Amino acid sequence: MQGTVKRAALDCEWVNLIKSAKNLGITMEEIREFLKEAEKAGHE
Numbered sequence: 001m002q003g004t005v006k007r008a009a010l011d012c013e014w015v016n017l018i019k020s021a022k023n024l025g026i027t028m029e030e031i032r033e034f035l036k037e038a039e040k041a042g043h044e
Helices: 003-022 027-042
Strands: none
Touching: 003 027
């Protein structure tokens, strides 16, 4: 059960982050591209 609570909190944080980015005029495509690049950098 604790894992579910942590996941819900994390999901909420992601939703808030994406909403904030959209409010700043960042498109979903820009968000996706940023996340892809960040993932690539994390694997290097």
